Amino acid sequence: MKGRESGMPEEAYWNRFFDVEAALDVLLGPPGVSGHALEFGCGYGTFTLPAARRISGSLRALDIEPALVAEVKRKAGAEGINNVHAELRDFVADGSGVKSASLAHAMIYNLLHLDHPVALLREAHRVLSPGATLSVIHWRSDIPTPRGPSLAIRPTPEQCREWMAAAGLQAIESVDLQMCCPFHFGLLARR
Ligand SMILES: C[S@@+](CC[C@H](N)C(=O)[O-])C[C@H]1O[C@@H](n2cnc3c(N)ncnc32)[C@H](O)[C@@H]1O
Structure with a gap:
């Protein structure tokens, strides 16, 4: 089941909200994964x-929209990036299909407003190796933002922290995205 209010606007408009490389410095750490x-x-x-x-x-990279999966595959091919495996999959209905405790990192970006966030976070917890990291970003609700899900379903950092803890994640910490994604907050946690 596609997450509520999880459709994408036009790509160039979406890209304006993120300094992606600077955000990944924070979310994946300078050495990478x-x-x-x-x-x-x-x-x-x-x-x-x-x-x-x-x-x-x-x-x-999982997505429920065939056109988006095809686009990620196309871009990876065009850029000669061989380690991206984009896959059409409904992770709400079918899970991620990833082996338990097999991953060094999981990413949940602009998605935790879906209906059952703890179930998604439990799935992230399941696939991470002990000590591995989850990174989360989402739209802020403490300032006006030009985009993002309805405020009624937009989680705060505190709400996300509670959900992450309920899913079994540990060492939950906030990261500062002010300089690279001013409309977003970020969180890291470990299995
Ligand atoms: C708001 S977009 C965020 C995209 C990306 N994470 C980013 O921040 O640029 C949410 C994405 O999740 C996908 N999605 C929503 N529900 C899903 C589901 N049940 N299974 C797989 N993908 C889903 C949507 O198709 C959409 O591409």
């Missing part, structure tokens, strides 16, 4: 392709 990774809801691949360059293993 040693091992395999997973992105839930990759959209246009805004973060997928830049992240893949920082990941030593493969990056599995």
Whole structure:
């Protein structure tokens, strides 16, 4: 089931909201990721392709929209990025299909307003190796933003922290995205 209010605006408009490389410096850390990774809801691949360059293993990128999956595959091919595996999959209905405790990193960006966020976070927890990291970003609700889901369903950082803890994630910390994504907050957590 597609997450509520998870459709994408026109790509150029979406891209305006993120300094992706600077955000990934914070979210993946300056050394990048040693091992395999997973992105839930990759959209246009805004973060997928830049992240893949920082990941030593493969990056599995899931989305429910065939056109978006095809676009991520096309871009990866065009840019010669061989470690992106974009896959058409409904992770709400079918899970991620990833082996338990197999990943070094998982990404959930602009998605935690879906109906059952703890279930998604539990799936992220399941696939991460012990000590591996989850990164989350979402639209802020404490300032006006030009885009983002309705405020009624837009989670605060505190709400996300509670959900992450309920899913079993640990060492939950806020990261500062003010300089690169001023309309977003970021969180990291470990399995
Ligand atoms: C708001 S977009 C964010 C895209 C990307 N994470 C980013 O920040 O640029 C959410 C994405 O999740 C996808 N999505 C929503 N529900 C899904 C589901 N149940 N399974 C797989 N993908 C889903 C949508 O198609 C959309 O591409």
